[in-house]
Amino acid sequence: MKTVSLTIDGRKIIAEEGTKLLWVALDNGIYIPNLCAIRSSPEPAAACRLCFVEVAGKEAPVTACTETVAEGMVVNTRGKKALRLARSAFELLMASHPVDCAGCPANRSCELQKISGHLKVKLKTKRLRTLLRELPIDDSHPLFTYDPNKCVLCGRCLWVCRQQLGIGVLGFAHRGFQRVVTTFADEPLGQSRCQECGDCIAVCPTGALSFKDSAKPAARAVKI
Amino acid sequence: MKVAEPAAVAVAYNEIKSRAESRWRELANGDKPVIMVGTATCGRAAGALQVLKTLRNEVKKHNLDCPVVEVGCMGHCHAEPIVMIKKPGYPFISYGYVNPVVAERLVKEFLLGDDPCLESVLGALEENDLVPSLADFPRAVYEKKIILQNCGQIDPTDIDHYVARDGYAALARVLQMPPDDDVINEVKKSGLRGRGGAGFPAGQKWHACRSTPPGPRYIICNGDEGDPGAFMDRAILESDPHSVIEGMIIAGYAIGASYGYIYVRAEYPLAVARLEIALRQARKLNLLGKNILGSGFSFHIRLFQGSGAFVCGEATALAASIEGKPGTPRPKPPRMTTEGLFGRPTVVNNVKTLAFVPPIIRNGAAWFTSIGTKDSPGTAVFALAGKIANTGLVEVPMGTTLRQVIFDVGGGIPKGKKFKAVQIGGPSGGCLPESALDLPIDFDSLQDAGAMMGSGGMVVLDEDDCMVEIARYFLEFTQRESCGKCTFCRLGTKQMLAILDDITLGQGKEGDIDTLLQLAEDVKLGSLCGLGKTAPNPVLTTLRYFKDEYEAHITEGRCPALMCRELIAYYILPDKCERSCDACVGTCTVEAITPNKKRIKVIDQEKCVKCNTCLVACPPQYNAVIKLSPPSEVPAAK
Structure with a gap:
């Protein structure tokens, strides 16, 4: 295994060549906020725009999930410019996310709460307008509920369902602000080909997918 | 690839050419x-x-x-x-x-x-x-037609017309050159920059693709023109499809590709039909297909109809769309030239870029660099639209100023109105004010001013256009066309639009301009693909050059251009209103206008829906109906 050495937030780190910066940081206990990153995916989605970091020698912040580690790389995860982008992206997500933590099954296991703490950004944004989509909640499945309003479109559930289990009940539909995770022809989940493995619920970082009768486990209980 | 046989190619081409010329002579120079x-x-x-x-x-x-x-x-x-x-x-x-x-x-x-x-x-x-x-005509002084040379002069459905005007001569010449770097070097020397908007040097792109390990490579012609008010690519594909096809075959030969795709929007049915005919005719004459003109080089072109997503003009989304996947962009690198269509090295060139290739090969790189500016050689094609006398398609050398294009070529602003701004580069471009009119048009100077060359849309705005509304219009377009994949583009543009909606409706708040500016900067820096990265440009440039208009909307509730409906009111000037005339009364859609005792017409502001009918109906000799902003300017009825 060829390795490279780099510095993240002042710490010298040895990493496998070709790895993406995000995984190297996370594996070394340095948290960088992220939602859409999937380790087993051959290419990063780079969709959530939360993992911005600053790399010495680069003028603009880069997303850690797309940046391959390089010898001598110097990374600052708390740079001003990077934090501004990450905070802005997080605020945008939260401005379109119904904030009702007390009534949410994901309360305290929610990654949005974790990121909020890390970035020091309030869950309820004052700067932006609240733009909710008010989509119907799919309650049709006996075991779990899908609330598309809480979904941050990270794509993890799609990945486990399609790539890991080969079922592919879920997919993205529509464009722009209307983009949503749904089933083919918006079939209710209770009538879909869902095999009730529950992996999608386990990987969901928010309360969008949650069990009906039990508290939501911390996300990433299933390795993706 | 078999080594080309120069003599055989020349013989085969000359045969096609002489037949085409005799047919052309019969038509054009006959009696x-x-x-x-x-x-x-x-x-x-x-x-x-x-x-x-x-x-x-x-x-x-x-x-x-x-x-x-x-x-x-x-x-x-x-x-x-x-x-x-x-x-x-x-x-x-x-x-x-x-x-x-x-x-x-x-x-x-x-x-x-x-x-x-x-x-x-x-x-x-x-x-x-x-x-x-x-x-x-005044415009002819500035115009220099290279890729529009044949447009409107030949029958696009007849390959002989194109051949008679030196069509496919460049291909024949290229096929007689050894399949190494000669062609790429010529294009590199010409300094041809991509006409899709970004202006990346075409030769460099080709070189990068050619330098990849052997294996299938692709060339894609990007005809997914979607900017509002832009129709350059459509006009070329409809009027001179062979020039693009020839450019593609040459590019294919240069980079060592044997397959090419032309990606055209399905909303351009005529372009699609004419391309299909052109491809068929080129194949029939062995200018396309297996063993072209006996050279041993084979190249095939497939036509792919895009389903009308603006984002599919972005190279990675375009490739995904051809592959049958949803048309969403992916992060770069890997660049398209190393990992593109079906994971193979791919060159994506705009319609106009490819159309420039045959003239460059025919006339040489030195000829091309003699036109235009040092860093942006050649010509620029613009679709003139908006408040301009001569809407249409123009081709001018790079370095021509915006003023020359708008006032000399385009004939200026109609109806004696005053020029306000020019929106250049489509929804990804920016609005430039009068002070920028003397900027030379090239890739770099426009970028410095905050706009971009874009693919060539030029919308001229006059004093009646509200810059906030214009910014809102273009942002609404990009917001609607966002694929929704990344946060900044999906939600950032939506938030920006919400702010602009509020401002144009007279509901803008203090601090909105700051938030708008911050969001615009973040969306520009943080988005995944070019669509998101450039979407804030209309907002950023209008904020830079026309900030006073934003402020007037928010602090005074006034629309300086009298365009935003919620911020204006219609008023009939009593001194100008003619007692015997009832034109406005009859046309008012909501019966809001009634004559007073002196038979002077008065608008009931409560009833008025601001439909503009009375203003149009008032005879020009009176011109008594005017717009006022803010609505509180209307004098109280006596």
Whole structure:
């Protein structure tokens, strides 16, 4: 295994060549906020725009999930410019996310709460307008509920369902602000080909997918 | 690849060329009259097909030996439908604003009689003593046609017309060159930059693709033109499809690809139809397909119709779309030249970029660099639209100033209105004010001013256009066309639009401008693909040059251009209103206008829906109806 050495937030780190910066940081206990990153995916989605970091020698912040580690790389995860982008992206997500933590099954296991703490950004944004989509909640499945309003479109559930289990009940539909995770022809989940493995619920970082009768486990209980 | 056999290629090409030339001579230099009708989409929209039908009927009725040929767009879209007539003994004359009645007269008076119908003349296509020629128009001083050279001059459905005008000569020459770096070097030396907007050097892109390990490579022609108000690619594909096909084959030869895709929007049915015909004809003459002209080089082109997603003009989304996946962009690198379509090295070039390739090969790189500026050689094609006298397609050398294009080529602002701004580069570009008018048009200077060259849309705005509303309009477009994949583009543009909506509705708050600016900067820096990265440009440039208009909306509730409906009111000036006139009363859609005791008309502001009908209806000799902003400016009724 060829390795490279780099510095993240002042710490010298040895990493496998070709790895993406995000995984190297996370594996070394340095948290960088992220939602859409999937380790087993051959290419990063780079969709959530939360993992911005600053790399010495680069003028603009880069997303850690797309940046391959390089010898001598110097990374600052708390740079001003990077934090501004990450905070802005997080605020945008939260401005379109119904904030009702007390009534949410994901309360305290929610990654949005974790990121909020890390970035020091309030869950309820004052700067932006609240733009909710008010989509119907799919309650049709006996075991779990899908609330598309809480979904941050990270794509993890799609990945486990399609790539890991080969079922592919879920997919993205529509464009722009209307983009949503749904089933083919918006079939209710209770009538879909869902095999009730529950992996999608386990990987969901928010309360969008949650069990009906039990508290939501911390996300990433299933390795993706 | 088999080594090319230069002699065989030249023989095969010359055979095609001489046949085409004799057919062209028969048509253009013969002793019978010829009628040409511009039937590109711009012509059709103005009724060219009826004109064509009338002309054909008339010619048949009078048993005239006169071919009626369909040609593409000449660039004078404001004067469509355009008919050109070449009659022996007369100069080649073009007629503008032709309708079936005029068409009938042209046949009866000009072809049968001897009256060239001077009242309908647009201009002659050659110097003569009878009618002023198009070359004498002010715009001709600045125009330099390279890729529009054939547009409107040849039948795009007849390959012989293209060949007769040196078409495929560049291909024949390239095929006689060894398949190494010669072609790429020529393109590199020419300094040709991508005409899709970003201006990346084409030769460099080709070189990067060619330098990859051996294996299948692809060339894609990007014809997914989607900017509002832009129609350059459409016009070229409809009027001169072979120039793009030839450019593609040459590019294929240069980078070592044997397959190419032309990605055209399905909303361009005429372009698709004409491309299909062109491809068929090129294959028939062995200018495309297996063993082209006996050179041993094979190249195949497939036409792919995009389903109308703006984002599919982005290279990675375009490739995904061809692969049958949702048209969403992916992060770069890997660049398309190393990992593109089906994971293979791919060159994606704009329609115009490829159309420049044959003239560059034919005339040499030195000729090309002699036109335009040092860093942006060649010409730029613009689709002029908006508040401009001569809407249409123009091609000018790089380095021409915006003022020359708008006032000299485009004929300035109609109705004596005052110029306010020019929106250049489509929804990804920016609005430049009067102070920027003397900027030379090239890739770099426009970027410095906050706009971009873009693919060539140029929308001219006058004093009646509200800059906040313009920014809102373009942002609404990009917001609607966002694929929704990344946070900044999906939600950032939505938030920005919400702020702009509020401002134009008179609900703007203090701090909105700051938030808007911060969001615009973040979306520009943080988005995944080019669509998101450039979407804030109209907002950023209007904030930079027209901030006072934003402020007037928010702090005074006033729209300086009197455009935002919620911020204006209609008022009838009592001094100007004519007692005996009732024009506005009758047309008012909601019966909001009533005469007072002195028979002066008064608008009930409660009832008024601001439909603008009264302003239009008020006879010009009175011009008593005016717009006021803010609405509180309306004097209280006595």
